[in-house]
Amino acid sequence: MRILLLGGTEFAGRAVAEAALARGWEVTVFHRGRHAPPAGARALRGDRTAPGGLAALADGEWDVVVDTWSAAPSAVRDAAALLADRAGAYVYVSSCSVYAWPPAAGYAEDAPLADGSPDAGQTDYARDKRGGELAAVAAFGDDRSLLVRSGLILGPHENIGRLPWWLSRIARGGPVLAPGPRSLPLQYVDVRDLAEWILDAAAGGLSGPYNLASPQGHTTMGELLDTCVRVTGAAAELRWTEPEVVLGAGIEPWTQLPIWVPPGSEGHDALHGIGVSKALGAGLRCRGVAETVGDTWEWLRSIGGTAPQRPDRPSVGLDPVVEAKVLGGR
Structure with a gap:
């Protein structure tokens, strides 16, 4: 598998990159250069918030893109649009914060959602993440976009x-x-379990939204x-x-x-109190x-x-x- 990480040098993105390298996948990391990418990854430099900042992604093809962006949704929109014809799938690491507040205990993926726009600048975390989801789906469609709505993420880095x-x-x-x-x-997901599930889901062609956290009372x-x-x-x-x-x-x-x-x-x-039966049924191990x-x-x-x-x-x-x-x- 050829995987492109938008980010990939700090926490969740880094865990995905390291897990993919351990599987022998071909890993490309697109980042701003503030932190060193994992050893073995091909590095591309750019700032997606700057004019022309995606130039390093003008060429290349990948099986899957993983994006952990959490600021202006327009940055997801621009990257996803650029890559839509050259990548098989787009995984957007979102958040359970996208659900309309307050969500009922045990809420699943069909719970009401917060407002958001793929064209927005940075606003607040919930609307930014929801806008990022909409941007991914707009570019890749429902069948090629995977929305990973993570709960609390813990672990190394x-x-x-x-x-x-x-x-x-x-x-x-x-x-x-x-x-x-x-x-x-308490309920959370270890960042390494998150990463392994993302790779399994991408390899298996999963799409749509999934709440990602351990079982309640883990x-x-x-x-x-x-x-x-x-x-x-x-x-x-x-x-x-x-x-x-x-x-x-x-x-x-x-x-x-x-x-x-x-x-x-x-x-x-x-x-x-996150409902996670869908992810557990799709192989999540904690x-x-x-x-x-x-x-x-x-x-x-x-x-x-x-x-x-x-x-x-x-x-x-x-x-x-x-x-x-x-x-x-x-």
């Missing part, structure tokens, strides 16, 4: 900082504000943080704190305490939380303990002063 923040915080040791309940079910908040303590070997004490106390302190779920969203909230249904956390910690240590941060995403994590104040009042 994460450049958002969610799991790396928890690992770094727990590695510092001491009392740690652990948002409860311990039994809170792990819990307790298991995730206990695993962080174990793999780091830190002298950390998890102080489990009721959601009401956390919220009462003005702490923002998901951003200040990454991954965590209080039970019973619209946010928890949207982020950890590794255990111990492997995801352990490998992320090994990668984090290998780069000096500081995770890269995407400049277009806000930083995550809780101020130590706020954490100490909440813990001190218990």
Whole structure:
């Protein structure tokens, strides 16, 4: 298989490129040159947001294109239109954020969708991703476009900082504000499982939308943080704190305490209540939380303990002063 990655040097795109190389596929990475592509990939340079920025893609043919773009949908429109006659299929890595808010717990691919336009400039994440989906379908049609609506993505090379923040915080040791309940079910997809499923789906000619995340309740908040303590070997004490106390302190779920969203909230249904039976039926396999956390910690240590941060995403994590104040009042 000949695969073209639009991106392919950081997190999800990199995982797809590395998985394709491991299969012996011919991999081309189109990127801006800010990060080195995986060894063995052919690199093309360009900036899809600049005039003439797609010039490096003027020639060439591929079996599949994988696009992880998350800003202006017009960038997906332009790339997909350019490649429509020279690529077999277009895989757009979208997001479960494309569903109209708030989605009902267990929502499937036929749930109502947010508005979006393939011709729009950058607006907000949900509309940008939906616009990107529409752009892919407009160029490649329903039968040659695959829309991968991912949930929370974790694993090595994460450049958002969610799991790396928890690992770094727990590695510092001491009392740690652990948002409860311990039994809170979590749902995510390891970036490597996402990548393998994308390649299998592309090779198998799948098309249409698929929600991509682990089964509901794949792990819990307790298991995730206990695993962080174990793999780091830190002298950390998890102080489990009721959601009401956390919220009462003005702490923002998901951003200040990454991954965590209080039970019973619209946010928890949207982020950890995704219906994924379609993807599971199409071969999605999800590794255990111990492997995801352990490998992320090994990668984090290998780069000096500081995770890269995407400049277009806000930083995550809780101020130590706020954490100490909440813990001190218990």
